[in-house]
Structures are given as C-alpha cells and as structure tokens.
Amino acid sequence: MALSSEQGNRFADLLKGHEDTVIASWTDEISRTVRGRLSRAELQRQTSELQKGFQTALSGGASDLNDDAAAELRAQLTELSNTRARQGFTANETAVSVFALKEAVFQVIKGGEDADTATLRDYIGFSAFVDRAALFTFDTYVRIREELIADQAEQLLELSTPVVKLWEGVVAVPLVGTLDSARAQVVMERLLQTLVDTGSPYAIIDITGVPAVDTQVAQHILKTVVAARLMGADCIISGIRPQIAQTIVALGIEFGDIATKASLADALRHVLRLTGTKRQER
C-alpha cells in the first residue's frame, strides 16, 4: 500500500515531534544487532542523519523510494550500505539498521492516545515505505560487495602475470596459481608483447606455481609456445614438478620438440648455452 502525501506529512511531523525518542530507541535496536562493533555515538550520528533523511523525504511528498523527493534519502542509504559493506558487516545487519525504524516508530504510536484504525492504516503505508528503503540498502550492499570482488579479481590478474627479464635476450614468465582461459589469454598477450618490446628471442615459461596441469592448461601453454614461435622466439617450459610430470604422461600430453626443464636454473643454462654457441660460431 503506497503512502499518500498526507500520510507522509503526518509521519514527517511524528518523526520531528518525537525526534529524540525515535533516535534513541532506533539506536538501541541497531546496537543490539551490531554488538559493540560500532560505538553508540557513531550509531546515534548515523540514525539521526537517516531520521532527517526520512523526515525530508516524507514531508517532500515521497510516496515511493524512487520519487525525486527521496533522492537525498537514497544517497544516504547508499552511503550507509557502502560503509557497512566495507567494514565487513553482513547484509542482514545492514538491512536491520533500516528495519529498526519501524519498531522505533511503533513504540511512539503505541505510547500515544490516538491509536485507532486510521493510524494503523498510516502505519502500514509507512511500514511499506521503510521496507522499500531496507530492500534498497540490501541491493546496494550486494552491488558494492560485487564491485569489491570484481576489483580484487582484476588486481589479482594484474599481480599474477609478470614478465621478467632474466638475461640479455631472455625473458621469463613465472606462472602462479590456476591457469584458466582468461588468465592464459592475458599471459599470452603480455608475453608476446614483451617479446616484441624487448626483442628477446628466448622466453622461459615457469610453471612451478601452477597447482595442477590438465589437458586444458597444457593446451593454453602449447598455444602460447606456438604463437611465440610464429613470431620468431623460442619458448622453454620449466618448473615441472615430479607429480606434474607423471600427470602429463598419464594424460598423454605431447610437448613435441618444445624443450622442457625441471628447474628455472636448468632452463636458463640451456638458453645461455644456445646463445653461447652462437657467439662462438661468429
């Protein structure tokens, strides 16, 4: 049941008239759920701001949370979800912070003398409005958490694929973590670009940090090696642990004429020998 503008005004007056009582009981409700993780003064500041926000929205004739009059309230609720999400509160605790207003207002109405059917109808409308507000914080909370996760995934991708220069003309990619298609693509692009930028004819792909090698991971590595060869650079695969070597054989993965070494040191020695013989020939 939508809130009419007279009902809204009545509640705005009610919130204004019983400002201190509402804020106090609202703060009590919230502090019970957050259990000392936020100070009472902090909570009181937040609730009094929200109380003003509700008051302004209702007196501005907002019958729905999406109305223009409720724009400021929406901004406040977003801010609340934002801080709660980043402080590590659950979605439940965040939503309850808004739901608690209903309880606080009910206490005020119950204390008054004029508790008749009309008041009840008003209260239901107001309750629906608060429900919408709480659901809005819930949505915002989820969205912010998803943004956080997306940011972290992106940072992880950036962090986990460095291409380092080992020697003149030799670059290495130490792969750490599971190699899925998206990461394999990033690794391939970055390695090939580095080959062009540095003009290095040798690249070592070190898979010491890759927990498991299945056919798909092998496929990704092979593609990278073939692409590097097309561009005129040679790849060596290093850091193959005994367990991984057995898996590779068991799965029947063929590395063909691609050089594989047990350790990064072996791979570097191999490359230096290749470049060294060239120098002697010259």
Add this chain to the structure above:
Amino acid sequence: MERVPVLKIGDILLVSIQIDMEDQVALQLQEDLADKIVSTGCHGVIIDISALDIVDSFVGRTLATIASVSKVLDADTVVVGMRPAVAITLVELGLSLPGIRTALNVELGMKLLAQERERYELDLEDEDEESAVPTP
C-alpha cells in the same frame, strides 16, 4: 595494382610489406621475388610483416611457397616482425605456418641468415676436407 618493393642490401633481399596483402599482391610478390633472387644472386630473403594487421590462410600459404621457391634458388627466407595479435589469431585458427622461419625483427632476422650461411659454408669446408682425405 600496387606492388611490394624488393630491396637489395648486401647479400640479402628485404621485402617490407606496408600495404594490405590482397591475393593478387601476394602472387605478384612471389613472382617478383623469384626473378630478383635469380638476377641478383642473393642468398637470403627477409620479409617484414610488422605492418600487417591481418594474415589469412592464403597469405600464410603464399609465404610458405615463397620460402620453398627461394630454397630451390638457394636462398633462405625469414619472416620477421609478426604482431602478437596476428600470431594469436593464427594459433587460434590452427595455422602454424610450417616451413617458415621467423624472427622478432629485421636485425635478428639478418643475424639468423648470417648464421645459416656460416653453417652452410662450414659444412662445405668439412665436405672438402672429407673428400680430400681419401685421394692420395
């Protein structure tokens, strides 16, 4: 029709492709290059494709044919400067351009050709020595 210029630098023919590689252009280049190898007597060909955004299967096959033709005329071919995006696309398409030697840039390509030539001449000397020994 546009033509790709073939430049002679010392013992090497340098082909830098700066235009879109249409089928006719590729075939014309194949002919021009064969003529030029015979007329100059060069022993190395470098094809620079760093300006090419697209290398399709036809261009890939033409490059392989050029390499084979040059080999028959006693010249080694190196394709240089393939872009990462081109390499990735070729791999995704399953084209690994067998029979084509590659290098990252023109400089490394020239180095590679010089090594090849040196190795070839060393082999010749070895053969001379071997054939010299049994004759009294």
